[in-house]
Amino acid sequence: MARTLTPRRNGPKSRPSAPARPSRTPAAPKLYPTKNDLPEATRIEVIALLNQRLAEAIDLQTQCKQAHWNVKGPAFIGLHKLFDEINEDVEEYVDLIAERVAQAGGIAEGTVGVVEERSTLPDYPLGLSNGPEHVAALSDALAAFGRTIRIGIEEMNELEDAGSADVLTEISRGVDKWLWFVEAHQQSPS
Numbered sequence: 451m452a453r454t455l456t457p458r459r460n461g462p463k464s465r466p467s468a469p470a471r472p473s474r475t476p477a478a479p480k481l482y483p484t485k486n487d488l489p490e491a492t493r494i495e496v497i498a499l500l501n502q503r504l505a506e507a508i509d510l511q512t513q514c515k516q517a518h519w520n521v522k523g524p525a526f527i528g529l530h531k532l533f534d535e536i537n538e539d540v541e542e543y544v545d546l547i548a549e550r551v552a553q554a555g556g557i558a559e560g561t562v563g564v565v566e567e568r569s570t571l572p573d574y575p576l577g578l579s580n581g582p583e584h585v586a587a588l589s590d591a592l593a594a595f596g597r598t599i600r601i602g603i604e605e606m607n608e609l610e611d612a613g614s615a616d617v618l619t620e621i622s623r624g625v626d627k628w629l630w631f632v633e634a635h636q637q638s639p640s
């Protein structure tokens with residue numbers, strides 16, 4: 451039997467409001483002791499900067515899925531599969547960044563609330579449907595993420611953390627590749 455939604459007895463105005471969530475402003479950074487010989491001051495900065503990149507990577511992952519679920523049109527199957535392949539790689543980037551934070555003695559901050567507060571990526575438009583619209587939106591997201599990762603590489607180089615710079619470089623290479631895959635749908639020789 452088909453299930454029907456129970457109609458709300460009252461209009462939306464009388465819906466009880468959700469309890470206010472406490473501020474997610476992080477407390478003083480907690481640093482775990484480690485035999486990792488990066489100076490403590492360096493690790494504190496690395497952790498904060500990588501947590502910023504982590505928020506953006508998680509944001510990008512949700513945007514890939516948004517595109518994967520909702521794309522329509524004649525190029526559906528190719529784009530549907532492509533967007534999911536990108537999502538799988540971005541999931542790995544998320545893990546690489548989060549675990550680098552843990553290796554530096556920090557706490558990986560990757561909740562939805564933190565992502566909403568910190569990510570600098572443009573929000574993915576909800577009303578898109580056809581392939582070209584999703585190609586345009588996801589290439590915007592990949593390009594914005596690629597830019598923040600390149601900035602991240604510079605920051606890690608300045609902090610003399612070659613390991614974190616290497617992690618971000620690996621991610622940067624991957625993002626550049628996926629941007630190429632997505633943008634190729636828009637490109638034709640002039």
Ligand SMILES: [Fe+2]
Nearest residue numbers: 518519530534
């Ligand atoms: Fe799927």
